[in-house]
Amino acid sequence: MEGEAYALASGTIINAIATGKGGAFGLDLKVYAKVRLIDDGKNRIEGKVLDHKIEPNLIVRCVKNTLEYFGYNYSAYVETRTEIPIKSGLSSSSAVSNATVLATISALGEKVDDKVVLDLAIKSCFDEKLTVTGAYDDATASYYGGVCITDNIKREILKRDRLRENLKIYVILPNLKKNVDVKRMKLLKNFVEPVFNLALNGEYFKALFLNGLLYSSALNFPTDIAIKCLEAGAITAGLSGTGPSYIAIAEEDIREKLEGLGKVIETRVNNEGARVL
Numbered sequence: 001m002e003g004e005a006y007a008l009a010s011g012t013i014i015n016a017i018a019t020g021k022g023g024a025f026g027l028d029l030k031v032y033a034k035v036r037l038i039d040d041g042k043n044r045i046e047g048k049v050l051d052h053k054i055e056p057n058l059i060v061r062c063v064k065n066t067l068e069y070f071g072y073n074y075s076a077y078v079e080t081r082t083e084i085p086i087k088s089g090l091s092s093s094s095a096v097s098n099a100t101v102l103a104t105i106s107a108l109g110e111k112v113d114d115k116v117v118l119d120l121a122i123k124s125c126f127d128e129k130l131t132v133t134g135a136y137d138d139a140t141a142s143y144y145g146g147v148c149i150t151d152n153i154k155r156e157i158l159k160r161d162r163l164r165e166n167l168k169i170y171v172i173l174p175n176l177k178k179n180v181d182v183k184r185m186k187l188l189k190n191f192v193e194p195v196f197n198l199a200l201n202g203e204y205f206k207a208l209f210l211n212g213l214l215y216s217s218a219l220n221f222p223t224d225i226a227i228k229c230l231e232a233g234a235i236t237a238g239l240s241g242t243g244p245s246y247i248a249i250a251e252e253d254i255r256e257k258l259e260g261l262g263k264v265i266e267t268r269v270n271n272e273g274a275r276v277l
Helices: 057-071 092-106 114-127 137-145 181-187 189-200 204-218 224-232 255-261
Strands: 003-013 021-038 043-050 077-082 147-151 156-161 168-173 234-238 246-251 262-265
Touching: 003 092, 003 137, 003 147, 003 204, 003 255, 021 137, 021 168, 021 189, 021 204, 021 262, 043 057, 057 077, 057 092, 057 114, 077 092, 077 255, 092 114, 092 137, 114 137, 137 147, 137 156, 137 224, 147 246, 156 224, 168 224, 168 255, 181 204, 204 224, 204 234, 204 246, 224 246, 224 255, 255 262
Parallel strands: 043 077
Antiparallel strands: 003 021, 021 077, 021 147, 147 156, 168 246, 168 262, 234 246
């Protein structure tokens, strides 16, 4: 019994840590998960992350939680490979958990609604202490693709939308150390709320830019990276997640002009979401 699936990275429109409400959009950078099940009643789960030297705790947890949900005591082997830079603010944990849960369900031959997949994926991230808010915005953008504006506390999607697929998306990875200071981010609540309303009203690019300025300031990341992206011709730019990556969106090819800001990955919008292979 085998299953394989992929899920997406996402770029931040609104970081949910300050208010409990957020927004993100799907990027065409994927995590692939492959699960093999053994019906031996031993419930031994092994995992391997193929392209990074990190422990497979999250993917093992995803398989374990999914098997428990359906009441199976199978053993399993799970492996993942990724196109997403890890620990960089691009929802790699959400993508890994979505892909792994989907692949496990596929291997079992079970059918469930999307909410079950997302709940199992988010539970696994909570179990491994990889999320502050449940990251429902990241999880839904990774799973459905396109824009997802969410209430993370209630786990509700408030708005879904599609972005133009001819937009050029640039992920910029400056050589900066990640700094997750939740107390400082929560100070932003009253300032992030009106920016969230911009996103809810479809002003995604304004919201992305302003959100990035606020969270960059709180986390001691440079705000001038976003300004330099605008100078290079981007229509918006801002910090993604809790960094250190930034997202720039442009109509034209501006990659060369961004090279001095850090490593640049060019990708595109993905409005289609996760898939079983």
